[in-house]
Amino acid sequence: MAERKTTSPYELLICMLALMWGIEIVNLLVQHQLCRFGIFPRTARGLVGIPFSPLLHAGVAHLFLNTGPLIVLGGLILFNDRALFVRSTVSIVLLGGLGIWLVGRPAYHVGASALIFGYFGYLLAKGLLDRRVKSFFIALVAIAAYGGLFWGLLPTVSYVSWEGHVCGFGAGILAAWTERRRKRR
Numbered sequence: 001m002a003e004r005k006t007t008s009p010y011e012l013l014i015c016m017l018a019l020m021w022g023i024e025i026v027n028l029l030v031q032h033q034l035c036r037f038g039i040f041p042r043t044a045r046g047l048v049g050i051p052f053s054p055l056l057h058a059g060v061a062h063l064f065l066n067t068g069p070l071i072v073l074g075g076l077i078l079f080n081d082r083a084l085f086v087r088s089t090v091s092i093v094l095l096g097g098l099g100i101w102l103v104g105r106p107a108y109h110v111g112a113s114a115l116i117f118g119y120f121g122y123l124l125a126k127g128l129l130d131r132r133v134k135s136f137f138i139a140l141v142a143i144a145a146y147g148g149l150f151w152g153l154l155p156t157v158s159y160v161s162w163e164g165h166v167c168g169f170g171a172g173i174l175a176a177w178t179e180r181r182r183k184r185r
Contacts, residue, residue: 009082013074016089017067020112023055024063032058038110039100049109050097056110066112072145073119076138084179091175092118092168099167109161113152114168120149121172129180 027034038053040046057063078085096114120142127139153169155162 009078009085010075012082012085013071013078016074017070020055020057020063020067024057024060027056028060035108035110038108039097039104040108041101041104041106046101050101051093053097053100053110054093054112054115057112058110062111066116069116069146069149070112070119073116073123073142076123076142077119079138087179088119088122088172088175089115091178092122092171094171095174096164096168096171099171100161100164103167104161104163107161109164111161111164113161114164114171117149117152117165117168118172118175120146121169122176123172125173125176126179129176 023034035056035058037049038056039049057066074085074089077088092115096118100109100114123142124139127136127142130136149165152160152165153162
């Protein structure tokens with residue numbers, strides 16, 4: 001009988017990060033022309049950017065700053081379940097991206113920050129909605145590690161898409177609420 005290879009749930013997160021870094025290398029080679037495929041609010045072309053925006057970054061430093069929080073917060077969601085990670089990621093990217101498209105400033109919005117804020121919002125909401133010790137503890141770990149993200153919800157720096165942060169955070173909360181309703185059925 002053939003031995004079945006078990007894969008780590010974290011391989012999904014590693015693959016996502018490898019894809020982001022690969023895209024960033026290509027983007028560097030083309031002087032960041034791929035950023036045109038980000039979200040440009042209230043334009044038909046900007047709608048196409050919704051699924052691509054988290055994969056694109058304004059530079060190596062931008063992606064480097066997003067890598068740590070993606071690993072930690074995404075890893076905390078993966079700690080629960082791979083399917084949950086996929087569902088929450090897709091929900092946050094689509095709902096958060098649509099929010100950016102609706103309310104964002106007229107500029108290209110790129111980067112995984114909305115996804116990071118979405119993961120953060122998801123973990124906090126899950127900690128409150130689940131009413132389970134494990135979920136509450138994971139929410140506390142998220143706050144201890146990245147509680148400073150709350151400042152990112154404010155319009156403090158002109159070149160940072162705080163709209164993306166707010167929309168991602170809200171999408172994460174909505175994803176946790178939807179997941180709770182899904183489990184009730």
